[in-house]
Amino acid sequence: MFKKLATGTAVALATAAFTTVALPAHQADASDKKVSMKELNIQFVPSQQADKMEAKTKPLEKLLKKELGVPVHVSVSTDYNTVVEAMGSKKVDMGFLPPDPYVHAHKKYGAKVILQSERYGINDKKGDGSSTKKLVDYYRAMVLVKKDSKIKNIKDLKNKTIAVQNTTSDAGYIFPIVDLDKKGMNVIKKSKLVTVKGHDQGVLSVLNGDTDAAFVFDDARNIVKKDQKNVFKKTRVLKYTAKIPNDTITLRKGVSKKDAKAIQKAMLKVANHSKKGKQVMHDVYSWDGVAKSKDSNFDIVRTYQKDLENIK
Known part of the structure; x- marks a missing residue:
């Protein structure tokens, strides 16, 4: 009788002990979840070769999973429009969008900016790609040519080949074209525009002599200087554009305010x-930080979009 009672008591105690241990563990898992979403799907737009870029973005999955408590999946799109459409169809929850694609995503699908990138300004006077000590929320595009090129002013771009990015790229297309047109050089009509994927490819196309010039962000030469050590010596800047608002971190329509706040907080951290x-x-986009943002910061982009439509 005693043995049977002892055995039953042991089983009961063991069961109770298991329950005591297991329950808090389950509760702890639940408390780790900071969003109501089951997972977070993130997509980057390419600023350099997609395969290289994807490898650089992967660590973000673990970092954000730790903060949000849900699986995080990161991918790199083929172009800007792909991300916008993926956010519109809810296949992507968060996109790293440049200003122009953000404006389209906001207008067409109700996407909302939560953060804007910050970078240390580029010291253009030195011309070596070095940074200033001040964080800024804007950048410029530049027209890059070879050091020994016969292109001395913007009028010399007539009949020349120019490496550009997708037509929705602020630095790789919109701002340079509009600013050049304001100065009397319509490159859409008078030059040959060659689309390349990635600002690194734009720089290399000039360096290798495949194109006469390239529209790239300031200073895209930094992303190729590891392999092309003389890139600054062999190239020069023909022109800088007006200031462009820095890139965004944008959420698709339908993400709750609570989740948006949690994601914003996690990304800031x-x-x-x-x-x-x-x-x-830094490796992916040369960002040095992020800051909270708002839609009105991108009104200048809307102005440049209209100006581009009027260039014929």
């Missing part, structure tokens, strides 16, 4: 205070 996170942002 990862991009500004995590060593690995800061490295990812």
Whole structure:
């Protein structure tokens, strides 16, 4: 009788012990989840070769999963429009969008900007791609040519080949074309525009002599200088554009306010205070941080979009 009672008691105690241990663990898992979403799908737009870029973005999955408590999936799109459409169809929850695609995503699908990138300004006077000590929320595009090129002013771009990005690229297409047109040089009519994928490819096309000039962000030469050590010596800037608002981190329509706030908080922590996170942002887009943003910051982009439509 005693043995049977002892055995039953042991089983009961063991069961109770298991329940006591298992329950808090389950509750802890639930408390780790900071959003109501089951997962977070993120997509980047290409600023350099997609395969290289995807490898650089992968660490963000673990970093954000730790902050949000849900699986995070990162991918790189083929172009800007792909991300916008994916957000519109809810296949992508968060997109790293340049200003022009953001404006389209906002107008067409109700996407909302939550953060804007910050970079240390480029010291253009030095001309070596070095940075200033001040974080800024804007950048410029530049028209890049070879150092020994006969192109001395914008009028010399007539009948020349120019490497450009997708037509929705602010630095790789819109701002340079509009600013050049304001100065009397309509490159759409008078030059041959060659589309390349990635600003690194734009720089290399000039360096290798495949094109006479390239529209790239300031200073895109930094992303190729590791392999092309003389890129600054062999190229020069013909013209800089007006200031362009920095890139965005944008959420698709339908993400709740609570989730949006949690994602915003997580990205601020990862991009500004995590060593690995800061490295990812710098390696992928040359970002040095992120800051809260609002839609009105991109009104200048809307103006340039209209100006581009009027160029014939």
